[in-house]
Amino acid sequence: MKVSCFQENLAKGLSIVGRAVSSRSTLPVLGNILLEAKDNQLRLAATNLEIGVNCWIGARVDDEGAVTVPARLLAEFVNSLPAERIDLELSVRTQTLHLQCARYEANIKGIDAAEFPIIPTVDNGEGPEETAVVLEGSTIALETGGLRKMIDQVIFAAATDESRPTLTGVEVSFKGDRLAMAATDGYRLSVRSVELDQPFAEDLTVIVPARSLGELGRVIADADDEKPVQVTVTQARNQILFRVWGKGTETRGAFHQVDVVSQLIDARYPDYRAIVPKNHTTRTVVPTDSLLKAVKVAQLFARDNANIVRLGIQPGNGDGPGTLQLAAVSTEMGDNVNQLDAMVEGDDLEITFNARYLIDVLSQISEPQVVIETTQSNRPGTIRPVGMGTEEFLHVVMPMHPPR
Amino acid sequence: MSAQLRKILHFDLDAFFCAVEEQHNPALRGLPFAVGGRPDQRGVVASCSYAARMTGVHSAMPMSQALRLCPELVIVDSRMGNYGAVSRQVMAILHELTPLVEQLSIDEAFLDVTGRAEDPLSLARSLQNRVREELGLPASLGVATNKLVAKIATDVGKAAVRSGDYPRSIQVVPPGEEAAFLAPLPVDALWGVGPKTAERLAALNIHTIGDIAAASAAEMAERFGKNGRDLHRRAQGIDDREIVTEREAKSISQETTFVADVADGEVLRRVVAEQAGQVARRLGREKMAARTVTLKLRWPDFTTITRQMTGEQPVASGEEITRLALQLLTDNRPTHQPVRLIGVGVSGLGPAEDGMGVRQMSIWDLPTDPAQQAKADRLNDAVQALRKRFGEDAVRRGSEMG
Numbered sequence A: 001m002k003v004s005c006f007q008e009n010l011a012k013g014l015s016i017v018g019r020a021v022s023s024r025s026t027l028p029v030l031g032n033i034l035l036e037a038k039d040n041q042l043r044l045a046a047t048n049l050e051i052g053v054n055c056w057i058g059a060r061v062d063d064e065g066a067v068t069v070p071a072r073l074l075a076e077f078v079n080s081l082p083a084e085r086i087d088l089e090l091s092v093r094t095q096t097l098h099l100q101c102a103r104y105e106a107n108i109k110g111i112d113a114a115e116f117p118i119i120p121t122v123d124n125g126e127g128p129e130e131t132a133v134v135l136e137g138s139t140i141a142l143e144t145g146g147l148r149k150m151i152d153q154v155i156f157a158a159a160t161d162e163s164r165p166t167l168t169g170v171e172v173s174f175k176g177d178r179l180a181m182a183a184t185d186g187y188r189l190s191v192r193s194v195e196l197d198q199p200f201a202e203d204l205t206v207i208v209p210a211r212s213l214g215e216l217g218r219v220i221a222d223a224d225d226e227k228p229v230q231v232t233v234t235q236a237r238n239q240i241l242f243r244v245w246g247k248g249t250e251t252r253g254a255f256h257q258v259d260v261v262s263q264l265i266d267a268r269y270p271d272y273r274a275i276v277p278k279n280h281t282t283r284t285v286v287p288t289d290s291l292l293k294a295v296k297v298a299q300l301f302a303r304d305n306a307n308i309v310r311l312g313i314q315p316g317n318g319d320g321p322g323t324l325q326l327a328a329v330s331t332e333m334g335d336n337v338n339q340l341d342a343m344v345e346g347d348d349l350e351i352t353f354n355a356r357y358l359i360d361v362l363s364q365i366s367e368p369q370v371v372i373e374t375t376q377s378n379r380p381g382t383i384r385p386v387g388m389g390t391e392e393f394l395h396v397v398m399p400m401h402p403p404r
Numbered sequence B: 001m002s003a004q005l006r007k008i009l010h011f012d013l014d015a016f017f018c019a020v021e022e023q024h025n026p027a028l029r030g031l032p033f034a035v036g037g038r039p040d041q042r043g044v045v046a047s048c049s050y051a052a053r054m055t056g057v058h059s060a061m062p063m064s065q066a067l068r069l070c071p072e073l074v075i076v077d078s079r080m081g082n083y084g085a086v087s088r089q090v091m092a093i094l095h096e097l098t099p100l101v102e103q104l105s106i107d108e109a110f111l112d113v114t115g116r117a118e119d120p121l122s123l124a125r126s127l128q129n130r131v132r133e134e135l136g137l138p139a140s141l142g143v144a145t146n147k148l149v150a151k152i153a154t155d156v157g158k159a160a161v162r163s164g165d166y167p168r169s170i171q172v173v174p175p176g177e178e179a180a181f182l183a184p185l186p187v188d189a190l191w192g193v194g195p196k197t198a199e200r201l202a203a204l205n206i207h208t209i210g211d212i213a214a215a216s217a218a219e220m221a222e223r224f225g226k227n228g229r230d231l232h233r234r235a236q237g238i239d240d241r242e243i244v245t246e247r248e249a250k251s252i253s254q255e256t257t258f259v260a261d262v263a264d265g266e267v268l269r270r271v272v273a274e275q276a277g278q279v280a281r282r283l284g285r286e287k288m289a290a291r292t293v294t295l296k297l298r299w300p301d302f303t304t305i306t307r308q309m310t311g312e313q314p315v316a317s318g319e320e321i322t323r324l325a326l327q328l329l330t331d332n333r334p335t336h337q338p339v340r341l342i343g344v345g346v347s348g349l350g351p352a353e354d355g356m357g358v359r360q361m362s363i364w365d366l367p368t369d370p371a372q373q374a375k376a377d378r379l380n381d382a383v384q385a386l387r388k389r390f391g392e393d394a395v396r397r398g399s400e401m402g
Helices: A007-018 A071-080 A143-156 A208-218 A288-300 A354-361 B015-026 B063-069 B082-097 B118-134 B147-160 B180-181 B195-203 B209-214 B217-235 B245-249 B267-287 B318-332 B370-390
Strands: A002-006 A032-038 A041-047 A051-058 A059-065 A065-071 A086-091 A096-101 A104-109 A137-142 A169-175 A176-185 A188-195 A204-209 A229-234 A239-245 A255-263 A282-287 A308-314 A322-330 A334-346 A348-353 A369-374 A381-386 A395-396 B008-013 B035-036 B045-048 B074-077 B101-105 B109-114 B141-145 B170-172 B251-262 B288-298 B304-315 B339-351
Touching: A002 A007, A002 A032, A002 A051, A002 B339, A007 A032, A007 A041, A007 A051, A007 A071, A007 A086, A032 A059, A032 A071, A051 A208, A051 A282, A051 B209, A065 A071, A065 A104, A086 A104, A086 B141, A137 A143, A137 A188, A143 A176, A143 A188, A143 A354, A169 A208, A176 A395, A188 A354, A188 A369, A204 A208, A204 A255, A204 B195, A208 A239, A208 B170, A282 A288, A288 A322, A288 A334, A288 A354, A288 A369, A308 A334, A308 A354, A334 B245, A348 A354, A354 A395, A354 B217, B008 B147, B015 B045, B035 B063, B045 B063, B082 B101, B082 B109, B082 B118, B109 B147, B118 B141, B118 B170, B147 B170, B147 B180, B170 B251, B180 B209, B209 B217, B245 B339, B251 B267, B267 B288, B267 B318, B267 B339, B304 B339, B318 B339
Parallel strands: B035 B074, B141 B170
Antiparallel strands: A002 A059, A002 A086, A032 A041, A032 A065, A041 A051, A051 A255, A086 A096, A096 A104, A137 A229, A169 A176, A169 A204, A176 A188, A188 A395, A229 A239, A239 A255, A282 A334, A282 A369, A308 A322, A308 A348, A322 A334, A369 A381, A381 A395, B008 B109, B008 B141, B035 B045, B101 B109, B251 B339, B288 B304, B288 B339
16 A cells, blocks of 8 residues: 555544544454555544444555554644645555655554454445445435534433433434434433425434434534535444535545444334423523523532522513523522523413523524423423424423422 | 440631631731622622621621621622632541541531540640641631530530630530530520420420420420430430541442352342342432442452443432443343342432422423323422422422431
């Protein structure tokens, strides 16, 4: 193998695949990154067996070939190099990769590429000639920016606690011409749904690990927004593949194409529809920014006290607007009360929430106003941007409450 | 139990928050000032200087009321984060004297110095001096043979100093003189006597702790139930409670060594569930919840592994602890691997609820059937109404009764 590429492109590619490297695996090769030079592209790949990432960057290939080298050493070395051309050459006999960039030179000992697990890909006729196993399944194209926003608005609600493996996933369902994503950790629930340009080949529901969607979200941040993300679900319904197009081989610090392949969680997602409140008795509308700011201030005091923030909702009397008051108490350090003008319809109410949960959802709303719908202090509240219906954006958050 | 007399110190920093603020702003020295929230925001007094106390201001008083009592009162905003760090330095000094330290709050602790040869008064003096010299903080101590009397001794010692400066008192109650020391004090100096009980005692012409001690135990038990019996004992200055150190309080575990190694997964799961239930009951008695659940496994060759898992929210119930522990068992025991010892533990303990009894509700708490939900809502409304009228303790769940 003999190949050259720009330092910025290799560094970018390594940062993308690096997050899929197994940090602690019994298989040493999983701590490595695969480099494969072929068809004037350099493919970088890593997997922890739950998620696999293939990333193609532009390169000049003089001699095709492949090797795997320790991920961390390679990434740290490449990140330290000047933004110039890097020449890589493999000594096949010793499986040692020689790297040279400006006046820096290194030899990194590798493991034979044949020992690296195969990371499947899809053949859409546009990519580089496929070298790995090709997945068969149904494919749909999704608008890049919209997909990223949807992921961001949902994954924070997934469980990080491994004791409920199903809840560490996001339920992704294609039904008719709609795509919905839902996540819950048992304390809050986030559901987003969008209309598709064309329906998916068939109605289907899968559970994708939230970690995999998180990785996808990070890759999309560097994608070419003009080109949609291609999503393929295997016929066996055990894997999902996202193909993301980058800003091409000519742009510095960009990638050509990335495949994120993830195992699916084989389980039944709990039926969250049952807990979605059907009605409300108090409806509060406030500016998103002011509310987020007030909650963040309250959290300074609440963080020592289980993040407890008490919301006092008061409808307006006569001409004056209603108010939303946020109060937090730290037994050790003091207390804080913040008040906002709010449009309140319905009954007054005192209800207590975890400040972090409010911050999590409000941070993901870019619309100027939010609506909070509540009934009682021991019943869930819903939060969504003004202008969106619950069928599009649904966030349910459980209150904090005295023991039942 | 052996009749060795214990030596217990009660250590209490004098107007802790104020003393810390004075270090940062020496101009406050001698002034009547209070640390706490602003009066126009319904702030309360977190701590007040002894000059302010002379005017009748006390902690937990609304700031607006404090200002009426003492118009020249200087209000100092509580400086965030610092008190905790200073408190840790103080507690570190206490721990140098003995590992048997029970921290009661940010500025208060019990120490068991029974094992030290020195006379407890000189130990109290040296602690007081060290905290003043190293951290510049004033402290008062009570010395007695048990926690109850030591704590009251501190209060009595502090109250005797009315100079307007920090009391820096040390009050010793020699062994055998506990009842005599308590006798002249008003009943509400005793732990467990709130305004309601004090009123009921007054109706019986019982005004001092000595009056309680003089009453018959049977009469107290008859009128006040179990609390009456305890009150009668305490009024004699009797208190057997041990020092509960942080280490003991910080983890609870239950383990079983099998007579013969067990390879049957079903048996292991049953044992784990039982252990989790025992751990949950102990947590419940302490009104604690745990952040982390630990599973300990020992294989027949004596290799021992401990694996832990931290949930999203603190856990307290047997079901929650069982769920996490079983997950750990599934993840860490190869199928058919025989087990010699298995144990469930919890750590990262904190109060199960804040002062108001608030905890994060889960989606699974919700009844899914509408009729059941309406019933639960009505019950909740009724409970809230009762609590509003009669106080937080008026109504409890059967499961909360111990």
